[in-house]
Amino acid sequence: MARYIPAPFARLCEQFERLPGIGHKTAMRLAYHVMLMPEAEANKLATSITDAHRELHYCSVCCNLTDKDPCFICSDQSRDRSVICVVESFKDVSVIEETREYSGMYHVLHGVLSPMRGVLPDHLTINHLVARIRKGNVKEVIMATNVTVEGETTASYIAKVIKPLGVRVTRLATGLPAGGNIEYSDEVTLARAIVSRMDM
């Protein structure tokens, strides 16, 4: 950074620039904003970062991010313990929760299989999932990984591993999205929507 920019400010910009979707200009703008905040506000922002890291850890049941163990969802007795929804990341849990359509349990893989990037089954929480299913009471496992090559591969792999345990393994439906326009939909999506067509 230019010499006329004081070092503590340059360091702050640099840190912001490491965040996703934040380029040089936005990092500068955020840093300037932080400098214009009252000191107490800035300290609050800093503390929230260290606190989140110190207080959050993985749930020992579902591997979701939580500040208590088991997590809010795993300790909720009203939820259906016979269904486990397997997701790639803890971000996906909140997205699915927001649909208010699902009341079962979750299992967070923390990644997808990707031999190219060196991510093998042992790097994910698959063994932990198998152990959960072996304990019994699980009737269905819903594979809710992304509809990408890696997400599909991971879903297939896990399905192959857990099917012998006697559980029903399902996959989220693929097809046209809500509000989807046939004219503008891509061929793969449309082809899948045709193959998976339903009776009316």
Place this chain on the structure above:
Amino acid sequence: MARYIPAPFARLCEQFERLPGIGHKTAMRLAYHVMLMPEAEANKLATSITDAHRELHYCSVCCNLTDKDPCFICSDQSRDRSVICVVESFKDVSVIEETREYSGMYHVLHGVLSPMRGVLPDHLTINHLVARIRKGNVKEVIMATNVTVEGETTASYIAKVIKPLGVRVTRLATGLPAGGNIEYSDEVTLARAIVSRMDM
């Protein structure tokens, strides 16, 4: 925030959401990213925020943001001390420095006059600027406030105050921007470009 989102995580999102240009979704994405960082990296980000606030203050000469006093620019003996460029915010200093077209001094107002929002001359560093000029040696003051109603008003006000001190007061040129297209330029800009036309 939803109950299934752990409190430290919700607090972190909330803090990110207070930053400019960061909405709910982006705040969530940043917070997730911070959680995926190694703890040492997250602490570095937090520390850079508190450090910047602790170590940076206003230069006693030009009121720019600095970690030493006088600031890098004010203590640079190679710069022209007879010219002062008056800017609204410390952000503007780096933008002007990046042009490599200016080698004088700066004066940061930290705002613009705005009776509507209760910003009066005493809230800016105008008195401090007058004192600097009174000390002598200043030949020219360049008004580099934004070309907005408030910026123009502030420039006019300061010009009126400092002209009696015997300095030349100038204003940044207004006209078509570089790469500017006459067809698409707005009327005010074009009108000013006509009025301020120059001999070729």
